[in-house]
Ligand code: NAP
C-alpha cells in the first residue's frame with residue numbers, strides 16, 4: 001500500500017515550502033512508520049489562491065447536474081478504495097479495522113447524499129406585502145477551510161467537504177497532525193474522480209503553525225471546525241475580526257439516562273459501546289450514566305459484565321472492538337483523570353490500567369461515586385472512562401444532566417412514550433436518541449447546544465451553513 005507523503009495542492013502532490021515533516025506513530029505498536037510533509041504559512045497562501053481561482057473560473061458556476069455527477073464519481077472512487085482507506089485509518093490512529101471499514105463506507109455515503117442534494121437545494125419565492133416578486137438565492141461562499149480532528153478523521157473530513165463542495169465552494173482540508181493519511185487519500189481520489197485542481201486541497205500541518213494563517217486569510221470565507229473547545233474558542237475570536245462565518249463542533253459530556261421501566265437489561269448490554277467505542281475518543285461518548293435507583297444494582301452488574309467482554313487489542317483483527325488511544329499523550333491525559341479519581345476515593349469497578357502489551361492501550365474503566373464537582377464528572381475525558389450514578393426523581397436528575405457547559409448528545413431509555421418525549425425535550429443537547437445510542441445520521445443535522453458548538457454538520461442544515469442567503473426583490 002502506497003502511503004501519501006506530500007501535500008495535495010492545486011491538483012497534485014507538492015512538497016511543503018518550509019520542508020517540515022510530521023512523523024506518524026502507529027499507536028498499536030508505538031513504531032514510527034512514515035513522515036508526511038507539513039504545510040507552512042506560505043503553503044496556506046498558495047492553496048487559498050488556487051482555491052479562489054478554481055471557484056471563480058468554473059466551480060461556482062458549474063451546472064448543478066455536472067456537480068452532482070462529479071460528487072457521485074467521488075463516492076464511487078471512495079467505495080472502490082474502501083479497504084485501502086480503512087487500512088490507512090487503522091495505521092495512523094489505531095482504529096479497529098471493522099469500524100474503519102464502516103467509516104470509510106460512511107464517507108462514501110456522505111458524498112452520495114450531497115451529490116443528490118445539489119439538484120434539490122435552492123431558495124424560495126416569498127409573498128411580500130408590497131406585491132412584486134421576491135425570491136431568495138442560496139449562494140456559494142468561496143473558499144472554505146475545514147479543520148478536522150483525529151478521532152474520526154475520514155468521515156468528518158467527508159461530512160465537511162461534501163456539503164461545502166455540493167453548495168459550490170472550494171475546500172481546503174486541514175487534517176489533524178496525528179491523522180493526515182486518509183484526508184490526503186480523499187484529496188487524491190476526488191481529483192482522480194474528476195474534481196478540477198484547487199477544488200479540494202489537503203494541507204497537513206501543525207495547527208499551531210498554520211491555523212492562524214488559514215483562519216484569518218481574507219479569502220477564506222468560512223471555517224468549519226471540529227475539535228477541542230480551546231481551539232474552537234480561538235477560532236471564534238480570530239473570526240470576529242472580519243465576521244468570518246464559522247461552524248464549531250467541540251465535544252461533550254453526554255448523558256445516558258436509564259429509567260426502571262426501560263428494557264434496562266438491553267440498555268446495560270449495549271451501553272458500554274456508547275462510551276467505550278473508539279476507545280472513548282468520541283465527542284458523543286455517553287460518559288455520564290444516570291440509572292433509576294430501583295434497577296441500579298442490577299444494571300451496574302450487567303454493564304460491568306458486558307464491559308469485561310469487550311475485545312481490546314490489535315486493531316488489525318476483525319474481532320477487535322477497542323484499539324489503543326491515539327497517542328502516548330492522549331493516554332497520559334486520560335490517566336491524569338483516573339489519578340484524580342483515585343485520590344478522591346472513587347470506586348473503580350473495572351479497568352483503569354494498561355494491559356501488558358505494547359501500544360497506547362488502556363482498559364475500559366467504570367467509576368462509581370464520582371461527585372458532581374469532580375473533574376471526571378465535569379470535563380470531557382476523551383478516553384474509555386464512564387461514571388455511573390443512581391437517581392430517584394426525574395426533575396432532579398434532569399437538573400444534574402443539564403448542569404454542564406456541554407450539550408452535544410445523549411440517550412434516554414424508557415418504555416413510557418410520554419416520558420421519553422418529555423425528557424428528549426428537556427435535555428439541553430443538539431442530538432438525542434431514545435432507546436438507542438445512535439447519534440450520527442447522514443440525513444439529519446448533527447451539532448451541539450451551549451459550548452458543544454455552533455452550526456450543524458450533516459443533513460440539509462450543513463448545506464445551508466455553506467451558503468449565504470440572498471434576498472432579491474423585483475418591483476412590479
Ligand atoms: P485540537 O487541538 O482541537 O485539534 C483539532 C484540529 O484543530 C486539528 O486539526 C488541530 O491540528 C487543529 N488545530 C490545533 N490548533 C489550532 C489552531 N491554533 N488553529 C487552527 N487549528 C488548530 O484537539 P486535540 O489537541 O487533538 O485534542 C485535545 C482534546 O480536544 C481532546 O482530548 C478532546 O477532548 C477534544 N477533541 C474533541 C473532538 C471532537 O470530536 N469534538 C475531536 C478531537 C479532540 P493539529 O493536530 O496539528 O494540532
Ligand code: MG
Nearest residue numbers: 207227228231
Ligand atoms: Mg490541540
